[in-house]
Amino acid sequence: MLELRNLSFGVKDDNDKKEIIKNINFTFDDSKFFVITGPNGGGKSTLARLIAGIEKPTAGQIFFDGIDITDKSITERANLGISFAFQQPVRFKGIKVRDLIRLAARDEITIAKACDYLSEVGLCARDYINRDVDASLSGGELKRIEIATVIARGTKLSVFDEPEAGIDLWSFSNLIRIFERMHKEQHNSVIIISHQERILNVADEIIVIREGKIEAHGKKDEILPELLKDTDSCRFYTEEQ
Numbered sequence: 001m002l003e004l005r006n007l008s009f010g011v012k013d014d015n016d017k018k019e020i021i022k023n024i025n026f027t028f029d030d031s032k033f034f035v036i037t038g039p040n041g042g043g044k045s046t047l048a049r050l051i052a053g054i055e056k057p058t059a060g061q062i063f064f065d066g067i068d069i070t071d072k073s074i075t076e077r078a079n080l081g082i083s084f085a086f087q088q089p090v091r092f093k094g095i096k097v098r099d100l101i102r103l104a105a106r107d108e109i110t111i112a113k114a115c116d117y118l119s120e121v122g123l124c125a126r127d128y129i130n131r132d133v134d135a136s137l138s139g140g141e142l143k144r145i146e147i148a149t150v151i152a153r154g155t156k157l158s159v160f161d162e163p164e165a166g167i168d169l170w171s172f173s174n175l176i177r178i179f180e181r182m183h184k185e186q187h188n189s190v191i192i193i194s195h196q197e198r199i200l201n202v203a204d205e206i207i208v209i210r211e212g213k214i215e216a217h218g219k220k221d222e223i224l225p226e227l228l229k230d231t232d233s234c235r236f237y238t239e240e241q
Contacts, residue, residue: 007060022212052084081156104149139166
């Protein structure tokens with residue numbers, strides 16, 4: 001269980017403090033698929049980075065399985081069972097794809113098993129297993145490799161920041177199937193930052209964030225129709241990759 005208590009985050013902007021996340025209280029229950037959505041600049045990605053430990057809150061606390069992780073590092077949170085996938089994946093010069101996946105799995109998995117994880121995300125294993133995780137890979141290829149590492153970790157909580165960014169249409173369809181399978185087979189919790197209707201449509205619950213606050217929260221069947229009813233934002237939620 002992930003719990004946010006009175007969580008706030010602000011930055012200084014021209015000597016003025018700008019509040020990005022404003023006193024959020026929320027509990028993410030175990031074994032559920034959440035999608036956090038809302039207009040650009042509303043604080044969605046900042047919230048994901050606070051959960052992962054990339055940013056530190058200016059006020060409030062974060063609890064994971066009853067443990068206060070507010071001041072814990074990214075590594076400490078990862079060891080407790082939190083995975084995070086960046087909107088723009090990190091490149092690792094000098095590291096092979098096979099080694100990155102085996103490192104993520106945290107045990108001595110075979111090369112064949114590492115290949116299986118690549119196949120799950122739609123990559124031909126023999127073409128990628130021995131490649132470097134560097135600039136020779138496209139953004140979409142890196143995104144799928146990063147998702148493969150998250151699957152390999154099999155952590156209790158996986159957080160994805162706009163996983164559809166830079167993904168072609170075929171890969172996007174495959175991505176939906178990956179998330180559904182992860183949630184069903186690993187029985188873990190998934191939090192995805194997205195405004196894509198097809199991702200919203202596979203969520204258990206949807207959280208709408210606007211101007212740093214939770215504007216709405218509920219089951220998919222309650223929230224999604226309301227989002228699509230708004231003609232000003234309908235295209236925002238239904239645009240294709």
